[in-house]
Amino acid sequence: MSLKFGTSGLRGLASDLSGKPSFTYAAAFATFLLRNRIAQSGDRVLVGYDFRDSSPAIAANVKLALREYGLEAVDCGHLPTPALAFYGIRTAAASMMITGSHIPADRNGIKFYLPDGEIDKAHEQEISAIAQELDDLEIPASAAPAPGTEMAAEASALFMERYRTLLPEKCLSAMRVGVYQHSTVARDMMGAILRHYGAEVIELGRSDVFIPVDTEAVSPQTVAVLQKWASEFSLDAIVSADGDGDRPLITDQTGVPINGDICGLIAARFLGAEAIVTPVTSNxxxxxxxxxxxxxxxxSPFVIAGMKEAMAGGKGVVGFEANGGTLTASSFKVATGSLEPLPTRDCFLPILAVLGSxxxxHQSLSALKLGLxxxxxxxxxxxxxxxxxxxxxxxxxxxNRGNLENFVAPLGRLSEINELDGLRVTLDNGRVVHFRPSGNAPEMRCYVEADSAEEAMEVLKIAMDLLRGFNAP
Structure with a gap:
């Protein structure tokens, strides 16, 4: 079975998660909540899901398991993960999001949230251990599908209300923004909030078939399409998100994506943050x-732990990842109100912060980025x-240091090594190359830094060729 906890939630093949496994993990989560007195019998647990073909059936199993274990399943429908998490925080309810985020359609996953936010690594271990205890559990043959209370509209409305105070009224009225809708659950809400601020919205690429969009490594084919749209429709920006709407995709006026860590940095500066928590992969x-x-x-569990550490030494804490998903541990004063903490990845904050900045x-997005x-x-x-x-x-x-020196020799001489997560090496020519196995899928990721965009792409090509050479049969 492929199921395991990765960088954000339980992930694996959809075929491995469907049926008994999803019922078992939902039962394990319910048991975890009851054992730790985080929930009591009859309490609500929110359930949301993305547009993958496998998600509704997995969500049905999850709702059934919650009901069988004495909890009330609240169906929040297709909505972004940050919207589900925010609704849970505001209503003091645990929640579960059925999503594989950006990974291919044949895979899926479950994200787990407590009433105060995302679970941590210790919680993952406890839930996994309980799932092992329940390994012989069978779905009750006579059980009818759990009806659940439907609260999709209320959850979405509450999240929209959160972001109606972030920017000055009509501050985007001079902007023409494309929304690459594909199959993200954030697509309709994204267009609505941009229109609220006066932007002219051009809807692009809506799909009834699930499209896995990785905002951290946008494919050349996708970039080509984005650039075509930017030129064809004279856009100031194109925005989008991954499948469950917790990671943003933002391009400049030419359709070139702006790296997620840059978007997170702009969001932190926009809010006036005093502290930033971000993985070693960020710029x-x-x-x-x-x-x-x-x-x-x-x-995100590591970023959340880091934000708790940062809050102990001050306030004004923002977290973000290289994929752009931005988290807040503090309240921030914004244009017409207060932005309350949301300690889970969110695509809406960085999108609005970048466009608003x-x-x-009165700058183009490329000029805003260049100015950093x-x-x-x-x-x-x-x-x-x-x-x-x-x-x-x-x-x-x-x-063996010699092994590493030989491996990176085509890129430069080894200078510094960081093993916090994967292998991040600094070379004597100033280049940075980071090799890291994915925590969510059978993939190897590579991140590079250099003095220019052209050099960075050259370094990335060489580094990827090194990985392909190692992976060759």
């Missing part, structure tokens, strides 16, 4: 902006890179 130039920076492993400065004077970065992933193969590579490179 190294973030440390130059005068905010306290805490680096973590990749994954460009509009208020950050090192140039690039990222990609090599699919079908078996976990066993990536483990062999990492072990070999870590065990």
């Amino acid at each position: 190294s130039g973030i440390e130059t902006f005068g905010m306290r920076v805490i680096r973590t492993k990749v994954g 460009a509009a208020s400065a 004077a950050l090192p140039s970065t690039a990222a990609d992933r090599l699919e079908d890179f078996a976990s066993e193969r990536s483990a062999t590579l990492m072990t070999g490179l870590r065990s």
Whole structure:
């Protein structure tokens, strides 16, 4: 069975999660909530899901298990993960999101939330252990589908209300923004909030078939389409999100994507953050902006743990990942109100912060990015890179400095090594190359930094060729 907890929630093949496994993990979560007195019998648990073909059936199993274990399943329908989590926080309810996020359609997953936010790594271990205890559990043959209370409209409306105070009224009225809708559950809400601020919205690429969009490593084919749209419709930006709406995709006026960590940095500066928590994969130039920076492993549970650490030493704490998903641990004063904490990844905050920052400065998005004077970065992933193969590579490179020096020799001479998450090496020519096995799928990810965009792409190509050479039969 492929199921395991990764950087954000339980993930695996949809065929492995459907049926008994999804019932078992939902039962394990219910048991976890009751054992730890986080919930009592009869309490509500919210359930949301994305547009994958496998998600409704998995959600039905989840709702059935919750009912069988004495909890009330609240069906929140198709909505973004941050909207579900925010509704849970505001109504003091645990929640479960059925989504595989950005990974291919034949895979799926479950994200788990407590009434105060996302579960951490210790909680994952406890839920997994309970699932092992319940391994012989069978779905009750006579059980009818759990009806559940439907609250999709209320949950969505509450999240829209959160973002109606972030920017000044009609501040995007001079902007023409494309919304790449594809199959993200954020698509309709995204267009609505942009129109609220006066933007002219052009809807693009809506699909009834699930399309996996990885906002951290946008494919060349997708970039080509985005650039075509940007030119064809004279757009100031194109925005989108991954399948469950917790990771943003933002392009400039030419259709070129702006890296997620840059979007997160702009959001932190927009809010006036005092501290930033971000994984080691994010741009190294973030440390130059005068905010306290805490680096973590990749994954929202690690960022959330880092934000708790940062809150102990102050306030004004924002977290974000290289994929752009932005989290808040503090309340922030915004244009016409207060933005309350939402300690889970969210695509809406960075999208609105980037567009709002460009509009208020009367700048294009490319000029806004250029003004930050950050090192140039690039990222990609090599699919079908078996976990066993990536483990062999990492072990070999870590065990002997000579092995690592030889492996990266085509890129430069080894200078510094960071093993916080994968292998991140700094070379004597200033280049940075980071090899990291994915926590969600059989993939190897690669992140690079260099002095220019052209050099970054050159470094990335060489680094990816090194990975392909290792993975070759």
